[in-house]
Amino acid sequence: xxxxxxxxxxxxxxxxxxxxxxxxxxxxxxxxxxxxxxxxxxxxxxxxxxxxxxxxxxxxxxxxxxxxxxxxxxxxxxxxxxxxxxxxxxxxxxxxxxxxxxxxxxxxxxxxxxxxxxxxxxxxxxxxxxxxxxxxxxxxxxxxxxxxxxxxxxxxxxxxxxxxxxxxxxxxxxxxxxxxxxxxxxxxxxxxxxxxxxxxxxxxxxxxxxx
Ligand SMILES: Nc1ncnc2c1ncn2[C@@H]1O[C@H](COP(=O)(O)OP(=O)(O)OP(=O)(O)O)[C@@H](O)[C@H]1O
Ligand SMILES: Nc1ccn([C@H]2C[C@H](O)[C@@H](COP(=O)(O)O)O2)c(=O)n1
Numbered sequence: 001x002x003x004x005x006x007x008x009x010x011x012x013x014x015x016x017x018x019x020x021x022x023x024x025x026x027x028x029x030x031x032x033x034x035x036x037x038x039x040x041x042x043x044x045x046x047x048x049x050x051x052x053x054x055x056x057x058x059x060x061x062x063x064x065x066x067x068x069x070x071x072x073x074x075x076x077x078x079x080x081x082x083x084x085x086x087x088x089x090x091x092x093x094x095x096x097x098x099x100x101x102x103x104x105x106x107x108x109x110x111x112x113x114x115x116x117x118x119x120x121x122x123x124x125x126x127x128x129x130x131x132x133x134x135x136x137x138x139x140x141x142x143x144x145x146x147x148x149x150x151x152x153x154x155x156x157x158x159x160x161x162x163x164x165x166x167x168x169x170x171x172x173x174x175x176x177x178x179x180x181x182x183x184x185x186x187x188x189x190x191x192x193x194x195x196x197x198x199x200x201x202x203x204x205x206x207x208x209x210x211x
Contacts, residue, residue: 030066
């Protein structure tokens with residue numbers, strides 16, 4: 001069984017997915033981490049991020065491995081862990097360019113669909129494109145200001161700069177970020193992290209929570 005949790009940037013997808021996955025005793029899968037890792041590798045090798053054939057060829061010669069754990073996803077290139085480098089402002093700036101390339105999207109989708117279920121999958125198009133037959137689908141939102149205030153706890157930048165970057169990334173990612181028609185949309189603004197997790201757990205089909 002697959003549960004999808006999509007949403008806009010910094011809406012809480014990873015934190016919420018981790019909490020839901022731990023409660024269910026399954027891993028969660030961060031699709032955004034694969035897009036971030038592709039971007040990080042491309043930047044490191046000075047590949048033009050708009051050049052899909054060059055980027056794909058680099059990814060094929062430097063294969064990435066996503067390790068989907070409930071405690072937090074990790075991504076590896078051979079024996080080197082890339083995870084810690086991927087939530088930087090530099091990667092944030094490039095990742096929407098990479099995520100807009102259909103060839104890279106197909107590459108990510110194939111890796112995700114090859115993973116053994118059950119799991120919680122988070123991203124932008126988990127419920128629409130990658131796992132349209134998922135057992136339960138959720139979509140997280142919150143105002144740009146609230147998301148920026150939350151993110152400012154993790155990064156040295158100030159709230160207005162973070163908010164402007166989030167709004168820009170929302171716009172760049174808009175095409176693949178529409179909620180699935182059958183997703184439950186949750187405004188996380190008024191809720192605590194645990195409140196969001198409990199809201200989702202309460203709406204899961206009984207066969208998922210009793211497994
Ligand atoms: N409901 C909430 N209440 C308070 N803080 C929250 C809530 N949800 C998430 N957060 C905090 O907001 C920040 C962003 O959350 P998280 O990284 O999980 O979002 P994300 O959607 O996965 O981000 P990104 O799109 O950049 O990968 C984290 O610091 C997280 O702890
Ligand atoms: N399924 C997905 C997951 C992610 N992306 C893009 C959009 C984001 O800007 C970027 C990083 O994701 P995040 O860490 O913010 O979840 O990757 C996408 O297009 N589709």
